[in-house]
Amino acid sequence: MATETAAEIQLVVFQLAGETYGVDINHVQEIIRMQSITQIPRTPVFIEGVINLRGRIIPVIDLHKRFNLPRAELTNNTRIMVVELGQVTVGMIVDSVSEVLRLPAASIEPPPPMISGIDVAYLKGVGKWNERLIILLDLDRVLRESEQRQLQQEIAAGVDLR
């Protein structure tokens, strides 16, 4: 029994530009409806701004812009998925959140070289479930390294519209 559960991972599955993605449920703090976001000047374009999550100020990023995916319309299904990784709590805008799945670790394969426009560097792998393909995001990479670097570069370059 124990080995079976250990060999499983639990995923929160969401839709983004027509593809199905999953992230480890342990990193997902909560899922909230889209709400008014306060824009912050001089930040990279994918940072939508900040929201008030029960008194906490949480930054929100748009994964479409983050991965240069085609822009999606806001619908009734649009959600902000609040993920927590180390010291960082971030809301990610996704098209919809569909379900929570258990996936046998064995069914996860390394990501193919090119997949729907997202850089493989941000993927952990691809899982198959009932003939569906679920792309596993590497949150660590998405949230930490690259964004921090990009942020710093853009700020250093002095993003300025004036």
Place this chain on the structure above:
Amino acid sequence: MSELDMSQYLGIFLDEAGEQLQQLDEAIVKLEQTPDDLDLLNTIFRAAHTLKGSSASMGFNRLATLTHRMESVLDLLRQGKLAVSREIIDILLASLDKLRVLKDSIAAGNGDEGELGDIVARLEAVLAGEAGASPRDKVPGSETLTLDDIEQNVIRAAQVKGFQAYEIRVQLEEGCQMKAARAYLVFNNLKEAGEVIKSVPHTQDLEAEKFEDTFTLAFVSREDADTLANIVKSISEIKNVTVRPISLDEDRLVAAEVSALEQENGSLAARAKANSKASEQRITQTVRVDVQRLENLMNLVGELVIDRTRLAEVGNGLKARLGNEELLETLEEVSLHIGRITSDLQEEIMKARMFPIDQVFNRFPRMVRDLARKAGKEIDFIIEGRETELDRTVIEEIGDPLIHLLRNAIDHGIEAPEARLKAGKPRHGTVRLRAFHQENQIVITVEDDGAGMDPEKIKARAVAKGLISREAAARLGHREALDLIFLPGLSTSEKVTDVSGRGVGMDIVRNHIEKINGTIDIRTTPGKGTCFTIKLPLTLAINRSLLVQVGGRVYAFPLANVVEIIDITPADIQHVHRQQVVVVRGRVLPLIYLGQALGLARAMPAGENYAVVIVGLAEKQIGFIVDNLIGEQEIVIKSLGNFIGKIPGIAGATIMGDGSVALILDVRSLVDNLGVEASRELAS
């Protein structure tokens, strides 16, 4: 003992050692002024003794060795075998400095390494030279009165009943024939007034005439010292009597007991004494709390404050919709009550974060003394309002600016003693440091009665250094000329000393103070003196702000930065070198649309009227055009977090009553970001 345990103790040890060193520092500086204060000497001795003990038990032998030597010297002072002199104070202070170095070394993880240097030798020289030093009123044959635990308890018990303990030292005339009889008379007459607790030498020795001509008694009585002295003096062949109240080593009298003493004690003088003792020695119970915990509490309360506002809004909304329902009235009541409690809670937590400003002030007497000696000046340093409380965050920031100002006052402000006499002033200069509350602010003033500053000289200096043009200087008024000292690179002192006068300083002082949303002001009269007035917010966590709207979003200007608000029409806007400007009372101010300054908009929307928020920062003033003014509000400052990091122009965010997020503007970086053209405009 495990390593973890040890490090835990080390933290406490270092904390306490730091406090003891600070206490010693203050007390020794004070001792120099009041060398006869035996209570003070006892305090010093105890602090040194405690430090010695804890160092030894932690295994820091150098620390223990040095404190032991200090303790020996202090003991001689205490016993009156050595007189307090400037040299001894110097050596004691130098020892403290060395102790600090050792303590820092321990804190850095290096143990108490490092050479003790000549300091031990100097202390030992004092110990050895004891004979040569002039002893304080040493009376042959007299012994200092030391009380054991039992005797102390007797005194404590008596004190509760309203008795006061005295040390009575009786000196018989030389050649007194019947010493034992005289001593007996003293005992007998005093018996009417109270009780003898102890006698040195012992009563048996007194009876056997085994004493020179002096004996000392511990005595409890309800009479005051003068009455007791008169009782003894009424006996013939008594040469001298001194009566002093005994203060027990650890005065554990709690307030209740003191008040019992007050009620029973008829003597007004004694009551006053008891009162002052109670305020001096009442030990407040404290708990050390992690600062982070207080910060968290503050944040939570901040959220409550926001919810309170929302609750009130919901209540109002329901009332508008449903009219006067009984349930709604209850809701309103509850919401009001929660509001009150939240306000109280907020205030209490604010207070918990407050420290008396003495935490900063307490190191200054030593500094002033050292600087004054080095500069060859004679200075009376007066501190007022030590107990004024302000937020921890503000305390951390205010130390450096004050050091700068005090240094300036000593180095540039106060003249040399001869110059002062020549100018018809007292030899001693006075530097006064004051702190007090005023409305929602803390005001700190640094005042000296020195030479003052001459605006004309400052102008000339600024022109000579190329900081402003001659024409610009000519146009400056008295106050504006004084403001020039805050320009980087200006120093008004003719000579550069190692204390101050390198032309760095006042600009840094101002920067520091502005960083914590404070302001600084100067008043000076040539020949009479200078006074700097610093005004600070009580806390940095809550800020009074001016809310404005730009591009549909709400932004908050810290009110401390806002100089004024004006209304202008497009016709008022002029252009200088393609920079929009507006003339306000003859002053040309650069003007920019806030949306542009934030990089959110390319152009200012056309309109009939513009609201302009004029902000002031040091020598700069700039007008920001906004779409709408919303009003003043108290806001809780929250950080944008690590993920977003530091954004130029934005100091943080706050949550409004309706739950939305508004950004707080960082006026300094906003202004800096606008580039040089703005500031150049003003300087020319």
